[in-house]
Amino acid sequence: MEEDSVSIWPRMEPFLLGALQVAPSSKLGLHYLRKMATYVRTREGSFPMLGWPMWRHIACGKLQLPDDLAWLYFETFDLLQGHTAEERLEWAECLSQCSSKTELDQQRSKMSVDTLQFLLFLYIQQLNRVSLRTSLIGEEWPSHRARSPSPSDRESKTSSQNKNWDDQAHLSFVLNHLAEILELLVEPGHLPKSGQSLRDCQVSVTIIPSVYKFCPEKKTYVGHTNRENCVLAYSYIIVSQQIMSVSLDKCRDSLVILGPVETSVHIHSCQNVRIVCVARRIIIGASSRCTIHSLTPTRPLLLPGNSDIVLGPFHTFYPSLEDHMASVGLAVVPNLWDQPLLLGTEDFACFRLLLPAEFNSLVIPFQMEGDTCEVPGGLPAPYQATLEEKQKKIQSWQKTVMEARLNKDQKQQFEELVTLKFHEWLLKSGNRKEIDSLIPPQLTSVPAKCIN
Structure with missing residues (x-):
């Protein structure tokens, strides 16, 4: 490896879990993020850690973003941080004790994030930015931007529609926007002057590894199911x-x-x-x-x-x-x-x-060890009342059948009638296909060929 070479390995988690799959607000473009980078460095309590009150002031007061959207970005970034399970549970306990919006805001005000990491998190929201030129005429040719070859036009189209899941799209995004990313990280005094390229500026590269570490390194299981x-x-x-x-x-x-x-x-x-x-x-x-x-x-x-x-x-x-x-x-x-x-x-x-x-309850048909014997946290009152009412009807029906004192032939006729009505309900409700899918497929036997 050459002495002045740099290796970049974009982590998947910030793009997969952090980049919202919708075109971002124009207020999250480089122009406004540059201003934010300068602004937070001049405000006490905003650098190197940025608290929720200051971010809300910037997002809602300066960038004119809705309060819900401002919190969504802040909360999503925090979701990517390496908090322990105990810390998450403690935070949930604090939120559950808030009985008003004022108390909720006070609790949220205790949250802070790494300023530079959060700036980069806001910048990668551009991953799903819609380019009017590209959408009308396609990619410029010949393209001077880094592109990853795709096996087919179909796969290329799929990748463009699901950039959050395409690690090649992540790499291309970083390569195409590396200069802008670095601009957000350098000190204001080191920004390039008019006519000066960014590479001529003094940039502290040692900050890059820590800034890109959005998620803790640990063994994880990521499920991706496609039934196409x-x-x-x-x-x-x-x-x-x-x-x-x-x-x-x-x-x-x-x-x-x-x-x-x-x-x-x-x-x-x-x-x-x-x-x-x-x-x-x-x-x-x-x-x-x-x-x-x-x-x-x-x-x-x-x-x-x-x-x-x-x-x-x-x-x-x-x-x-x-x-x-x-x-x-x-x-x-x-x-x-x-x-x-x-x-x-x-x-x-x-x-x-x-x-x-x-509403109906759902039973998982497996036996395993453990102490959970009911829905965690219980059901909301209206849904619990529905289940209780249905259970009362079942008990009342069972009591009526027992008190009817049917003979053997009557019981058989009654069972046949109930079965018939049940199948009619399955067809009418559309639940028949779920019942049928529980039946294992029959293996087709191939007759043996006679050998004389």
Whole structure:
């Protein structure tokens, strides 16, 4: 390696989990971030650590960003930090004790982040910036920017649509914008003067490794499920363990039950999928006819392109669930499953909350060791009341049948009638396909060829 060479290895986590999959505000462009970099260095208590009050002042007062969006960026960046599970649980406990917006703001004011890291985090939101020129005429040719070869036009198109999951797109982004990234890191007095290139300035390169370390180095499991080429009628995916992050892309006709997800669940281009999860963040984009039952301390993020999204409370458990939740720092409160935040869209008709009358419990059909014997945190009162009412009807029906004192023939006729009505309900409700998918496929036997 040459003496003056530099090796750059962009980490996937900031792009995969931190870059919001929507075109960023123009106020997060280089021009405004340069001003912010200079501003925070001249304000006491803003450098090298930036607190929530100062960021809100900059975002809402200077950049004119909505308060919800300002907190979303701040909270998302904190999600990428290497907090221990104990620290996460302690923070959740503090938030759960806030009974007013004033108390919540006071608690948030205790949070601070690394200023330079946060500047870079805001800058990489440009990953999903839409270029009008490129969208109209395609990539400039010949292109002087670094590009990674793609095996086919189809794969290239897919990568451009899912840049958060494309590590080559991450590398290209850093290479194409390295000079601008460095500008945000240097001291104001070292910025290039008119006509002077950035490489002539004195830049402290030793800061780069620490700035790019958004996530702690540890062994993690990242799930990415794509059922685009599957031919199954209906799929059941159950993961009863802790997961760092999950991406569901182009899934259809599936039930997905996840163990506690330490960071985020990304749901993209899915149709007729039911997701049941405990996760720190849930992001839904370009999906339709999906139902999400969740327990989450952050507001579910709804991106453009959604339709017929139903949000419901988390409604299942398995014996080791609470132990798994504690191991990744997820508590039962606060739980904001019913307070979605729309980003990049104002289509409030794209979602609705699950009606209590539509609610049913969900049982995970596995036996394992553990102490969890009910839904963590319980169910919201209207949904719990629905289950209790259904249980009363079942008990009343069972009592009526017992008191009828049917003879053997009458019992058989009654069972046949109940079975018939049950199958009619399965067809009418659309649940027949779920029952059918539980039947294992029959193996086709190949007759042996006779040998004389």
